[in-house]
Amino acid sequence: MKKVQIILIAISLCLTSFNSATADKYFNSVVVQDSIPVQSKEEKRAKAKQELKDSHQRLFVGVNYVYAKLSTDLTFKLENSIFSANISLESNFKLPATRMFFTASLIYRFTPRSGIYVAYYGITRKATFTTEKDYIFLGHTIPTGINGEAYFDTRVLSAGYLLTILQKDHAFLGAYFNVYIMNLTTGFKARHIDLDANLGLTLPLPSFGLAAIFPVKKWFKIHANVGYFGLSFEDLGGSISSFSLLLEFKPIKWLGLNLSYQSFDISVYDIQDGINFIVDYNFRGPALGVSVVF
Template sequence: MLKILGISFLCLLAACQTFAADNDLQDTASVKEVDSQVVLRVGGFYSNSNSSMNVTNPVLGEDFKIDFEKDLKLEESQFLPFFEMSYHFNERHSLYIDWKQLHRTADIQGITTPFQVNLEDKIYDIKAGAKLKTTLNMDIARLGYGYNFYQGNNYNLGLSVGLHTMFIKTGFEGDIGACIEQNLVIKCEQQLVHRAIDESVTAPLPDIGLYGDYEFSPGFRFTAHAQYFYIKLDDLKGSLIDIRAGIEAEITESWHMTAAFNYYEVDVEYSKKTHVGDVHVANYNLYYSFIGPMLSVSYHF
């Protein structure tokens, strides 16, 4: 899917270059060179996470939420990288793609509470005292378009619209037993499978935002943006908030450095169903947030 997003971005970029060239040929009143620029930005920041999943207690026959951080020992705070690429053309228009990742693994020597979980329509049994390695990975990719609706000699204000896709991978490795469903009754076998993996991808979801920048001194620019998204469907409910404000300094004509304060939050509830009676057996609740400083370096060409 990331390759598809990258190809889509390149196709959009090529289409915009063609559009800009056609406009230049059609402008017979005056000849004006169209400014275009590509910006590559990489950086990092620390995040705080709170993730859980609905599972079943086989002893009590009741559903409960297992906490990835408290029960399965995944790290709550972690340093994360991010990558952004933008293409600015025709003075007022821009395309952007960005990517963030949160990958975590943890080992636990003995599970205190047994549970059963459904991954990829298969039910797995994890008994008390079992050794377990847990993986929970989440990647967020966004592709969007921005338009500067208000401009001056040293400032811009624009509106952005885009799509973002979330890639979620959940995995358990260790003392894991396989189970089967028969007549709405779960029967667990003694056979160990050692590994259970579930990979889910959300459909591209829309977001909208505002952005702006102001050059208050030669080589120094104040930049800010705010993006928001909320959706509620049959099996998915989620929101995204991204607010950033900072100072960008021009080190050289091509290299810039940015120090910013960022508030970033993703809250997703995702329900999965079995084929038997459409029973919800694997409900994810993924919360990923960051409030604090972030640093990045960008290259302009």
């Protein structure tokens, strides 16, 4: 009987000790949890901004030198006429079918969620040649045997808002909503002949696209960008699509050496002085460049 009592007393002491330890552990955890300060929304935003600044991914500026193959077709049609003329500026007017030129892009994220995206490129081309047959150009006839100069200049600026969709472990995915300002200028100059047209689209033309950065190694990243714009009015409209794939090699933290492939397609129509213009223009090619990140 005494043995049973001793066993019961021992079990009771063990249970009491266990309950006391459990209570102390629970009490201590509650105290620790209660001692952790709760951050306000403003404090969380400030912390996220500081983390973005410290990540050195707030500002990206890239400049690339593109070697591109170009194709430019112009179609002219007088209003209320069933006849039209089509000219390839590379085949008929001897403009260079390949060209080297600079492109530039910028991404600036002023908050972890929001930023701006800007892209620009410009190409100037001209050629001197002698016409081998009659051409209808800008509503006028250029006769055979005329020695003159043809040109086609392109200026494209795209700028707008960048929304961060995903940001994790230096990987980035964003959607941009941009406005295009585009100016296409073409013409033909010869003795007693001076034809030119400014096929400029300076309206706020919306463009939508995605920009992404995928880190593969600490010293190697892949950038991708795709965009599209389309607009159609009775006497003005067209479409623009762009694509780029860039490999960035980082010898140091803030500097990148880039190898990329870029393509850009424009198809626009306009009416000037009773003439319908249709421009189909594109370039595609590899590029080398540099980028800086802060």
